[in-house]
Structures are given as structure tokens and as C-alpha cells.
Amino acid sequence: MSDRTEWDRLREEILEHPEARASYEATRVRFELGRAVRARREELGMSQTQLARVAGLRQPAVARFEAGGTMPTLPLLERLAVALGMRLHVGFEPLDKAG
Template sequence: MSERRSWNELRDAALASPEAREAYDAARIRFELGRAVRERRDAPGMTQAQLAHATGMQQPAVARFEAGGTMPTLPLLERFAVALGMRLHVGFEPLDRAG
């Protein structure tokens, strides 16, 4: 009989592959960026439709982005920032501090 492994062990084994790690990191970035825009849109009570109008996008594209479904370009992030009355800040942090 084979030994059972926990979810964390299975996940760690799967992420040992460089390709899987790269895909996981890309998904994490998409999710974090989408969450950041959604939180900043929600704070003043702005709808996805209003944000879409302010950025020249369609509402489904905003929804997809906020759900982590697309990897944005820097110009798109700048459009979101301007529409939200903010300034885009891009930076680097040490890996030991990264979430």
C-alpha cells in the first residue's frame, strides 16, 4: 500500500518543476493585481461598468482582469491607476519578504 501524502506535500512536489513554478508565479501575479484593482475600485463604491467606461474597456474585460484571468501590460495598469485617481507604482522587493 502506498503512503498517503498531505496536500502541502503534493503541491510542493508539483511546484518543484520549473515550468509549474513559473505558471504558479504568473497566476499569483495576475490574482494579486486583479485583487488590488478590485479593492481600490470597491473602496469608493465604483462599479466594474464605471471603471470600464473610465478606462475605455468593456465591463467583462474588467471582470476577467479582477478575477486574475489576464496578465496586464504596464500601460493598462496605468489606465486603471488614472481611472481610480491614483498613481501607478512598480517596485521590487527581496524574495524573503515576498508573499
């Protein structure tokens, strides 16, 4: 059995526990939001400092957000969206269709 297969099996065993699953999902959401903001910021050629200034934040807050280190509020997401020239869209999707 490869190391990767062993890790995948262990991960699935751990995620069978509801507390672990909830923590994993919260982390996944933070990571995906941070990745999306960073991608758009880079697409616009903005630095973290520039984004922070436009959004009314400080650069370390943008860095933490992009790294998935914080769970943002909806008002913060709206500020970032406006600063990135975007509109925030929040929605729900069935779990069987989620990635």
C-alpha cells in the first residue's frame, strides 16, 4: 500500500467523526474563499497592500485571509468583493453536487 493510499484511508476514518467533519468543512471554506480572493487580486495586478487599502483593511489581515486563516463575515466579503470589482454571491447547493 502506498503512503498516499494509507493517508487517504486515515483521512476518511478521521472524517467519519462529526466534529472532525465540521472542522474540515470550515477549513475548506476558508481556504477556498482565500484562494478566490488571491486569484482575483493577482488577476488585477494588485498587491496585498493595495487590496487592503481599497478594502479598508491592513495588509496582514489580507495575508491571513488569503491563507485561509480567518473565517470572514459577510460584510468583510462584501468589502473585498467591491475592492476587487466584483459582486458577492452567496448560495446553497445540494451536498451530493458539492465538490
